[in-house]
Amino acid sequence: MTDINWDELSLEDLKTIQKKATKAISTFQARKRKEALAAVEAKAAEMGFALGELTGASKTKGSKAPPKYCHPDNPAMTWTGRGRQPNWVKDAVANGKSMDDLLIVK
Template sequence: MELAKLSLTELRRLQSRVETEIRRRSDSARRDLLKKVQKMAAEEGLSLSDLLGSASSTGEEKQPSAAKRKTKPAAKKNGTLPAKYRHPENPAVGWSGRGRKPQWVIDWLAQDKPLAELEASAGK
């Protein structure tokens, strides 16, 4: 089948058929796998619900839901951070060490010079 020779309508029809076939095969694979797992559980004298329900009782922890998760409060944005690194030739130019590296830092590192030499506290 040469796709270049198909019209746009034919391509969309083909796309729809492909998506339908993918869903059908996915559903079929899911059903087959479920049957295999049920059979394996039955061989051990368990039902699938016993197997899935016992995950928490065997010590395996489930991921907490988003509502139950404890999260840290969002950090306050107080503007710019103080410069941790200073430009070697122009001390007025600085970089906090966060985010994208400025070109002068990239150039400095390309010369195999340590970043520590650019630290603002180094007093260069």
């Protein structure tokens, strides 16, 4: 490795070096992470297991929540009660309906 006289570099040069070093570090870490994961998966397979079986990780990323509310006139329009309220829910509440009126199971 060559010696660099850091005092002679401009701010732009230093920022460029910093950006390149940050990128090199993150790619190095990602490569090492992949190597470690491959080694662990290989060892698990060697012993007759899938890595997910040993860690308890499921293959599904999540389950959908069942719908909790439905549109009073169009039952095909539903909402789980999670996330942003659909416009039809906002409109119904603005027109005097309560959330209980929109429940699928009362």
